[in-house]
Amino acid sequence: MDFSDINFSLLIASLIVAATPILLAALGELVAEKSGVLNLGVEGMMIFGAISGFIITIETKNPWLGFLCSSIGGILLASIFAVVTQIFRANQVASGLALTLFGLGFSALLGQSYTGLKPVSFPDMHIPILADIPVIGIILFQHDFIVYFSIFAVFLVYYLFRKSHFGLIIKAVGENHDSAHALGYNVILIRFFTILLGGALAGLGGGYLSLVRVPQWTEGMTAGAGWIALALVVFASWQPFRLLIGAYIFGGITLLQLNLQALGLEINVALLSMSPYLVTIGVLVFMSARRNKNSLEAPKSLGKTFFGL
């Protein structure tokens, strides 16, 4: 094979596309976890976003509307989780699992008559001048809106937690909800907000999967992407830029795996297909083994239920 410049740039460019769904979902989960909420329903919200966006795009032929609805779909599912965990004070781990099971089932139900259809393609936005720079132009500036948005969102989340007052409040709630409550912050309301934000981003990520990345609808098409997003948050030690790097590394592995499968090398297909999951486990082990030396740890109230009112 000929690894010329153009091929290489295209490879990196498609790596970014492959990573975008997980990046969006993981970013949403990061914000939720910063406020102390462990939402294991990412997979469910993603797949529900995927089908909501897909149906709307097929029906209206407008992918923009589709992406909007995939976000709304994610928010809808997240609001169930928010009500159950924040108002009914249910266990977050169990509720998250329920959300995933529910989302997988509900999306399969809605998507019955949409398998095999092709959505309207979502146009790339070539950024003037910048897109014409030789290698970098292809890698960075010939993507679609959602890719730009996902990178912008990383900066936004970074700004939120590093520079803004509101970010500080979210962190306070996540570190110690009793103290935050005593200071007069509305713990439940803030967590409601972060859960819904997480749902919006997970839904958008799912929509990107069914509208751009694949683009088709198949039952259970997220195939663990939501869970990988959860692992990515741990990998990134709750830092947005590390999340970006992690997602792109992961996108690279997925892509490499698919390319190797397409090349039909002597490597086993099953072995290649399981590699993303094995890599995720490896990364988790590596990160948790390092965790003791690392000052950056999980938010102290992560996964704990707040009972005060």
Add this chain to the structure above:
Amino acid sequence: MLKIEPRKNRSNFLEVSAPVIAVILTMIFGGFLFLSMGKNPFEAIKLIFWDPIMSPTFSEYSRPQLVIKAAPLILIALGLSFGFRANIWNIGAEGQYIMGALFSGSIGLALYPLDAWFIFPLMILGGIIGGIFWAMIPAILKIKFNTNEILVSLMLVYVAEQILALASISFLRNPEGLGFPGSRDLSKYPSASNPELIANSGIHVGVICSFIAVVFLTYFLTYHRLGFQIKLIGQAPKAAKFSGVNVNYIVIFCLGLSGGLAGIAGMFELTGPAGLINIDFNVGYGFTAIIVAFLGRLHPIGILFAGLLMSLTYVGGELAQFMLSIPAAAIQVFQGMLLFFLLSTDLLVSYKISFNLGINNSNPKSKSE
């Protein structure tokens, strides 16, 4: 305002009635779901919950199916419930179930067509070992590196599914199968098969095993020191540590128990109802068992009933699919809803809710778990 206070004693009455309330709520909301799909909700609910047991036309087929589908759910949920009590979240039972089937299947297929009494017990052992092996990966990683067992056990489900796919097209494929994927039919290999013990009852060795497991684990949870320690870790982790409970040992035990039981469930399913190893061998029992464990309030006897009820939604769901063409996914939604209602009604059991509409309390009291 709504006020929530922990109860001094968990209400026994509510402990039992909360799942019942959840089931009723699910029926009501499920009814709306069926209505929105243009189906008669009453007919659908009746088909799912009543006809499989009572209808003269369907029950002859449905009743044995009920037992067949309940057995793996009960076995897996029993194992999971112990971990869940101790805050050890094994959600990869589906993977352990597959590995149990693969290990036992490999043994059975390797010895084919030998006719001997020891093959079946050996395969049971293989199933247990396969399940435990797969569950020990998250257990050991958790102990050694404090790795999150939720994510690792789940990732291993996808890995196990790939191994299953690989096995059914390569090393376990039936040499006389004309190149189609799938192994030899073990249910037609007498030394390895797990047949119905009483004709048309659905009862096979696995069903008996699940009942024995219920009795044994009820005893274990109530009277054994380890059962007490598991409950203690879940309710008061600090107290457990100070009183000298070896947390690592509990992690190994809980994951090992759930892995072993999931593995054995996979073995019985493989040698009986499923018959052969194929790409579509696993149908999600490992995930549904999570709902069963919660529905049974993490108690073995509760799980017995919960397993039967959940199996009813499967069998009844098939019936509804056949009669009203309600898609199978609708049943999955139904099961997901049930879990939500269960978790929400749990609040009633452990907390007292009161409305006070008077003057607001000046000092905010907060309690956290």
